Amino acid sequence: MVLGSDNYLHHGVGLRPMTPTSPSHSPEPTVKEAKKAGLALVCPIRGSLKVLGTTKDGLRPSEEARRVEAIKYLLSQGYPPEHILIEPIVRRIGHGGRNSLRADLAVTDLPAAEVKVLPVNERVKHARILGEVKRDSGKSAQTRETQVEPLLAFGPPGCLAIYWDEEDQILLWHDEKKQLCEGDLSALPRWGEGFTGAERLTLEKLRKPKNLKRVFERIADVLHAQGVEERKRFEVVLQLLLTKMWDERLHEAEPDAALDIQDPLSLDLSPDVAVANFNLLLRGAAAHYNQLLPEPLEDRVKISPTALVEALHILAPWRIAGHSGSAIQALYMWFAKKLYRRELAEYFTPPRLTEFIVRLAAPQQHESIKDPAVGSADFLMAAERLSPAPRDGIARLYGADISDTGVMAARVNALLHDAAGITQIEKVDSLAEVDGPSAVTTAKDASEKGRFHIVITNPPFGTSIVIQTPAVLAKFDLGHEWVYDEDGGLVRTDNLLKSQEAGILFVEAALRQVLNDGGRVAIILPNGYLGNRSTRYHALREWVLRHARVAAIVGFPRFTFKGSGADVSASVLLLERRAEPLEDSAAGEDYPVAVEMLERLGWNVGVKKEADTFKRDPRDGSLIVDSDGVPIPDDDYGLILARIAASAAADEFGWLAKGYPQREGEDGWTVPISQVLTDPARYLDPKRLCRKYFEIREHIAHDDHFRMGDLVEVIPQMTATQVGALSASKVYDYVEIQDVGPGIYSPNKVRGWQLPSRARHVAQPGDVFVGGIWGSVSKWFVAGPEEELLVTNGFHRLRIKQPERLVDLAAGLCTEAFAVQMRALARGSDGLAEVTEDDLVNVVLPVIPPGGARDELQGYVDQLLHGHTSVRAAVSDLVRTGALPFPAVSPRPSHVVLV
Numbered sequence: 001m002v003l004g005s006d007n008y009l010h011h012g013v014g015l016r017p018m019t020p021t022s023p024s025h026s027p028e029p030t031v032k033e034a035k036k037a038g039l040a041l042v043c044p045i046r047g048s049l050k051v052l053g054t055t056k057d058g059l060r061p062s063e064e065a066r067r068v069e070a071i072k073y074l075l076s077q078g079y080p081p082e083h084i085l086i087e088p089i090v091r092r093i094g095h096g097g098r099n100s101l102r103a104d105l106a107v108t109d110l111p112a113a114e115v116k117v118l119p120v121n122e123r124v125k126h127a128r129i130l131g132e133v134k135r136d137s138g139k140s141a142q143t144r145e146t147q148v149e150p151l152l153a154f155g156p157p158g159c160l161a162i163y164w165d166e167e168d169q170i171l172l173w174h175d176e177k178k179q180l181c182e183g184d185l186s187a188l189p190r191w192g193e194g195f196t197g198a199e200r201l202t203l204e205k206l207r208k209p210k211n212l213k214r215v216f217e218r219i220a221d222v223l224h225a226q227g228v229e230e231r232k233r234f235e236v237v238l239q240l241l242l243t244k245m246w247d248e249r250l251h252e253a254e255p256d257a258a259l260d261i262q263d264p265l266s267l268d269l270s271p272d273v274a275v276a277n278f279n280l281l282l283r284g285a286a287a288h289y290n291q292l293l294p295e296p297l298e299d300r301v302k303i304s305p306t307a308l309v310e311a312l313h314i315l316a317p318w319r320i321a322g323h324s325g326s327a328i329q330a331l332y333m334w335f336a337k338k339l340y341r342r343e344l345a346e347y348f349t350p351p352r353l354t355e356f357i358v359r360l361a362a363p364q365q366h367e368s369i370k371d372p373a374v375g376s377a378d379f380l381m382a383a384e385r386l387s388p389a390p391r392d393g394i395a396r397l398y399g400a401d402i403s404d405t406g407v408m409a410a411r412v413n414a415l416l417h418d419a420a421g422i423t424q425i426e427k428v429d430s431l432a433e434v435d436g437p438s439a440v441t442t443a444k445d446a447s448e449k450g451r452f453h454i455v456i457t458n459p460p461f462g463t464s465i466v467i468q469t470p471a472v473l474a475k476f477d478l479g480h481e482w483v484y485d486e487d488g489g490l491v492r493t494d495n496l497l498k499s500q501e502a503g504i505l506f507v508e509a510a511l512r513q514v515l516n517d518g519g520r521v522a523i524i525l526p527n528g529y530l531g532n533r534s535t536r537y538h539a540l541r542e543w544v545l546r547h548a549r550v551a552a553i554v555g556f557p558r559f560t561f562k563g564s565g566a567d568v569s570a571s572v573l574l575l576e577r578r579a580e581p582l583e584d585s586a587a588g589e590d591y592p593v594a595v596e597m598l599e600r601l602g603w604n605v606g607v608k609k610e611a612d613t614f615k616r617d618p619r620d621g622s623l624i625v626d627s628d629g630v631p632i633p634d635d636d637y638g639l640i641l642a643r644i645a646a647s648a649a650a651d652e653f654g655w656l657a658k659g660y661p662q663r664e665g666e667d668g669w670t671v672p673i674s675q676v677l678t679d680p681a682r683y684l685d686p687k688r689l690c691r692k693y694f695e696i697r698e699h700i701a702h703d704d705h706f707r708m709g710d711l712v713e714v715i716p717q718m719t720a721t722q723v724g725a726l727s728a729s730k731v732y733d734y735v736e737i738q739d740v741g742p743g744i745y746s747p748n749k750v751r752g753w754q755l756p757s758r759a760r761h762v763a764q765p766g767d768v769f770v771g772g773i774w775g776s777v778s779k780w781f782v783a784g785p786e787e788e789l790l791v792t793n794g795f796h797r798l799r800i801k802q803p804e805r806l807v808d809l810a811a812g813l814c815t816e817a818f819a820v821q822m823r824a825l826a827r828g829s830d831g832l833a834e835v836t837e838d839d840l841v842n843v844v845l846p847v848i849p850p851g852g853a854r855d856e857l858q859g860y861v862d863q864l865l866h867g868h869t870s871v872r873a874a875v876s877d878l879v880r881t882g883a884l885p886f887p888a889v890s891p892r893p894s895h896v897v898l899v
Contacts, residue, residue, distance in 0.1 A: 043068050044075060045084055063135040067104055070133055070164040074107060078191035079129075085112045090124050091154045103151055105131040124154055129188075130161045137167040148172055149180055160188070160195060167214065173197075183266030184317035198266040200258035203251045206319035213331045215318055216241065219311045220338075226307035234338045239282060239301055240315055241335075242415065246285035248321045263316040264309045271305030278308060292420050294407045294427065321418070328416050336376055336409050349378055349458045349524070352602050353560065356637040357572050358382040358456060360552060360644065361522040362658035365389050367396075367453035372430035372509055374399030377410035377423070379456040384419045393421050398452065400428040431502065432472050434509045450519050450577065455510040458524040461503025462568075468499045476500070478508050482539035488680060489584060490535075490542045503529065504540050511547050514577050520655060521548070521575040526568050526829030527555070527898075531685030533827065533836075541682040545585035548575040550673060551653040552594035552644055555686035557896040558831060559606035568829045569898055571686050576653060586677050592670035594649035594656070595689040599897045602635035606896050643668040685827070687899050692889075693824040696817050699887040700844050709841025711805055712768065712798040717760035726790075728753040733786045737776050737794045740769070742814055743864065745781040747789060760793035766865060768809060769795040770840070774833040774898075777822035780813045782806070782864040796840055807854060807861045812845030814875035816889040824899045846885040853883040 041049045041064060049064060067086075075081060085106040092100045100120075107129035108115045115126050130151045134143055144163050152161045152174060161172040162185070169185040173195065183198040186205040199205075209215050216237055223233040247261045260281045264274040279300050286299040301308060333351060349357075363369055363383045371379050380397040389396045397419065399410050407427045414423040473479030473496050481495040503525065510521045529537055530553070544550070552574040561568060574594075582588050604611050614631040615624040623631045644650060645657040647668020669691040676682055676689070687693065726732070733747035734755060740746075761769070763783035771779040773794050783789055791797065800806050812818050821843045826833035848854045857875065878884040892899075 041065060041068065043086075044071055045081055045086060063133060066135055066164060066166070067131075067133045070131055070162065070169075071105060073169075073185070074105075074129075077188060079107055080191065082111045082113070083108050085115065088115075088123060088127075089120050090127075090130065090151055092120055101150060101154065103127075103130040104133040107131075125156050127155050127159055130155055130159060132161070132163050134163075134165040137165045140165060140168055144170070144172065144182070152180070158195065162188070167218065181266075181268075184263055186317060187266065198263075198268075200267070201262055201316055202258055203248060203255040203319070206248075206259075207317060208322070209318045212318075212320070212327045213334050215314060216331060216335060218314050220335075222310045222314065223303065223307055226304060226310070228303055228307065230338065232302075234335050235298070236301060236303055236311075237335050238412065239285075239297060240311060241320070241331075242289050242297060243278070243282050243285040244315060244320050245415070246288060247281055248319065250284075259316075261312065261316050263313050265313045269309075271309050274309050274312060275301070275305045278312065289415060292411050292415060294404055294411065332376075332413050332416050333378075336412070349375075350560070350601070350603070351378065351382070352633070352635060352637065353556070354378045354382045355386065356641070357522050357524070358386055359637075359641055359660060360554070360572070360574055360657055361454055361456055361520060362655050362660075363387050363454055364658075368398065368451070369396065369454045369456060370398040370400075370452045370513060371457045372400050372455065372513065373457050373459040373506060374401045374410045374425060375403075375406050375458070377413045377425065379458070380410075380423065381413050381417045381419065383454075383456070384417055384422075389422050391418075391421055395422055395424045397423040399423070399425040400430045401425075402427070402429045430509055431467060431475075431505050432469070434475055434512060449517070450513055450515045452514050452519065454520050454522070455514050456522045457506065457510060459503050459506035459510075461501060461506075461526055461529070463501060465502045466499040467502050467505060470496055472505075473497060473500060476505050476508050477543055478504050478540060482535060482542075484535075490539055492539075501536075504536070507540060507544060511544070511575065511577055516577050516579050518579075518655075519577045520551070521577070522572055523575070524570050524572050526570050527685050527687070527833070528827070528829035530571060530573070531683050531688065531827045533681055538681050541684055542585050544573075544575065544684075545588070545673075545676070545682060546578075546582045548577050549588075549591060549653075550574070550593050550676075550684065551576055551649055551656050552596070553684060553686045553689065554595075554640060554644075555597045555690070555898055557599060557601065557605050557898060559896050560601060562606055567831065569833065570829065573684070574653075574656065576655075585682060588673070588677075590672050590674045591652050592648040593673055593676070593689070594644045594647045594668055594670050595686050595691070596640045596643060596669065597686060597690050597692070597897075597899055598636050598640060599893055600634050600636045602633035602637075639663075639666070642666045687824040687826070690824065690899055692820055692899050696820055696887055696889060697844055700817065700846050700885075703885050704847040704849070705844050706808065706847055707841060708798075708809075708843045708845065711802065711809055712800050712841075714837045714841065715761075715767070715797040715799055717793050717797065718762065720757060723755070723757060723759055726752045726755065726759075730788065732759075733789045734759060735769075735781075735789065735791045737771065737773070737779065737792060740771070740776075740779040740781055740795075742778055743781060743810070745769075747786065750790075755790065756792075758793045759790045761791035761795065761797045763789040763791055763797070764799075766800070766803070766806075768798040768800060768806075768813075770798060770813065771822075772796045772835050772840070773831075774823055774826035774828070774835075775831050777826070777835065778819045782810070782861075784864075784866065796835075796837065806865075807857050808845065808848050810861050810864065811848050811857055811875050811884060812886075815879060815886050816891060817886050818843065818845060820889060820899055848884060853878050 043049055071084060074084065085108060087102050087104060088106045089100045090103050106127045108126045109128050110126050115123050132143060132148045132151065148161050148163050152159060152172060163170045163172060170182050171185050171187050172180060172182045175181050181198070184201070186201060187198050189195050219240065220233050220237060223236060228236065244261055247259050251257055251259055260277065264271070282301060283299040286297045290296045358379060365387055369380060369383050371377065374380065377399050380399055384397060401407050401410065404427060407425055410425045414420045414425065467473060477492055479497060479500050481493045481497055482490045483493055485491050507523060507525070510523055514521055529540060550573065553571055555571045556569070558569045559567065560570065602613060604613055613634040615634045616622060617624060626632055641657050641660045642663040643666050645660045646662045646666050648670045649668065650656045671689050676684060728751070730752045732750055732752060732755065734750040735745050735747045739748065765783055765785050767783040769781055769783065769791055771777045771794065776794060800809060822835050825839040826835050828834055848857065875884065879886045879888065
């Protein structure tokens with residue numbers, strides 16, 4: 001964290017700079033170490049301090065760091081450093097003067113060196129400002145009452161006091177009647193100027209808060225304490241926000257003129273006057289902004305005068321306009337989720353991920369961008385933040401949504417980003433009113449040229465979100481039935497489907513709306529769309545490959561969208577539209593496709609509270625900070641962008657991650673599109689195409705190895721009728737997924753009538769069962785001598801063709817090399833993604849060479865056949881020592897990582 005100047009950085013407990021100069025043997029660096037790294041806390045008055053600048057968690061400035069902030073502010077107002085005293089005693093009190101009342105700092109009319117030598121009771125007579133500093137605002141009111149007011153009481157006439165914490169920076173003084181007054185720090189006179197009391201705020205005097213969202217969180221807390229119910233609270237927040245922006249806009253030409261929004265407490269305004277003044281300004285804001293909002297902003301605030309006064313007291317001193325786009329977006333995401341949460345939860349794409357996707361598409365200032373499922377307009381605003389367009393009144397950003405709430409949220413987002421003049425958001429059913437002719441099937445029909453340079457979208461998808469209207473389905477190729485011809489290729493028929501998933505139609509709509517001479521699409525899709533075998537999804541991939549070139553595919557961890565209530569594994573697909581569609585996807589030229597897998601997103605994935613995560617030194621857990629001392633988010637976005645920018649795909653597609661800096665030593669992974677086209681189903685699932693999968697298979701193939709299908713036979717599971725024919729009264733040993741570990745199992749005794757319908761395998765001794773679901777591929781066991789063993793359908797039942805080779809299979813099943821291949825081959829978009837029998841038999845594993853390792857493992861395998869376990873620990877040790885020919889594969893950093 002920068003404390004004013006780049007010359008003053010703080011480095012706290014548990015922090016590590018990104019330089020080799022900081023030792024890692026201790027979680028808390030010494031002052032000497034911190035100074036050597038250039039990260040010691042430095043005070044402009046006292047120099048380098050013997051304390052560090054953060055709290056124990058390393059994330060918040062300490063009280064000492066707050067004092068340095070206050071001193072720097074005084075210096076910025078012209079107060080000379082030689083007139084500033086640190087921790088002066090103001091009064092000796094009680095027990096013969098052994099106790100004392102201290103200030104955290106003081107500004108004196110004589111140089112501090114002269115004041116220090118005076119008797120204590122004389123020193124305070126020279127104080128012009130007394131300061132009290134706290135680390136946080138938890139006891140702000142109590143501190144002002146019990147500490148700051150006593151300081152003022154002992155100060156000379158005309159003395160001022162400053163209270164400073166993480167949220168409040170307040171000026172306090174006594175009026176002519178000796179009553180305590182307080183106002184914003186903007187009333188503090190500069191050095192040498194006289195104090196005239198609270199002054200009206202001007203645009204010039206407003207300060208930018210470090211955390212804009214926190215200002216409005218405090219306002220919401222005040223409204224809550226005043227009994228305002230939640231939905232109404234955030235309607236008032238919107239009124240306050242837009243009215244404040246309107247007030248600042250009105251005063252841009254006269255930055256030294258008094259603003260209309262003032263702090264009523266500083267000016268001692270009556271609550272009724274404060275309400276009347278605010279409502280007058282609110283009417284002007286509503287008249288202006290209601291032209292842009294689908295639902296009018298109420299032109300009168302409907303909360304108690306006391307609540308409004310407290311809210312304005314918090315809001316008035318801060319400047320809203322001109323903040324960074326990320327600060328505005330953080331504020332918007334906070335209050336929009338509260339205001340629109342029931343209707344809009346599904347629309348929010350996490351902001352960091354949004355910016356990552358926009359960087360991939362690399363919009364330029366002159367390019368037009370559309371989101372046909374705009375929701376809260378996060379993609380459009382991210383594009384504006386990363387590549388701001390001139391405010392010339394020419395629309396550049398376009399959005400459409402079928403939801404009133406979505407349109408409302410999108411327009412408010414554009415207002416907050418000062419982008420309303422270049423943004424057009426409409427309430428439109430993007431599928432019912434898709435641009436262009438009803439179908440694009442041949443080169444002759446491809447007369448539609450599209451309108452936009454880029455479409456970026458996260459459309460609604462899922463098997464439950466379907467379109468059934470014939471008139472809408474008729475507009476789309478993918479609204480029609482596709483069938484296989486005699487050569488196994490797909491052909492579109494004239495028969496309409498009874499229903500089609502909206503997400504599939506949005507893919508076609510997106511491509512048809514971009515320019516056909518290189519227009520591009522960035523679209524988030526579930527991995528089921530990219531890897532499932534059914535004709536519906538195969539047709540989608542075939543259509544995409546005919547109409548576009550695939551520039552990049554980036555997979556996300558599972559639970560990425562859990563915050564929006566979606567348990568789905570998804571990817572972003574980067575497409576470039578062809579000038580003319582192909583008759584068949586196989587007819588196109590070969591070209592490289594960038595394929596990457598995000599693993600770290602910068603927040604805890606899969607938990608209810610998605611807290612931010614930061615990079616840490618693996619040796620001691622200390623935070624890694626950037627050159628400004630700010631903790632670095634633990635994410636892969638920059639790494640993935642750098643890899644793609646360095647890839648052959650970026651050479652092929654000049655726009656891909658354009659302008660993103662390459663990193664030395666980083667090379668991007670690509671696969672030729674011919675790799676996709678060799679598979680009849682045209683799989684685009686990034687798990688199947690990622691580097692980790694291919695490199696593991698290549699490593700294994702270098703030595704003696706086998707395909708699973710060469711060693712085992714897959715035994716089909718029982719039908720429901722066969723399960724129903726089991727004896728109702730008989731006791732069976734039944735195995736569920738949770739009863740199995742790596743090479744071990746623990747069956748439960750169950751009578752036939754208690755068996756679930758998923759009990760689909762009757763085991764024979766020596767049968768091998770392997771987990772067939774993405775989340776359980778590391779689970780396997782060998783059936784022991786139980787006579788009546790039944791197993792759930794979440795497993796594949798394997799019969800080994802050469803029993804003496806069971807040791808090869810058992811060793812392979814214990815390794816991450818096997819698990820990676822299985823997870824990569826799993827089809828589906830959630831935790832129940834399946835590995836089919838066809839894919840299972842193509843997994844490759846090494847042959848264990850004869851000798852000591854094989855002989856040692858054989859003993860474990862013999863125990864498995866007799867119902868004894870476990871072999872995994874032995875295999876892990878042998879792989880680690882190099883005694884087994886498996887690649888050393890690093891484990892996944894989290895269970896949500898897909899491969």
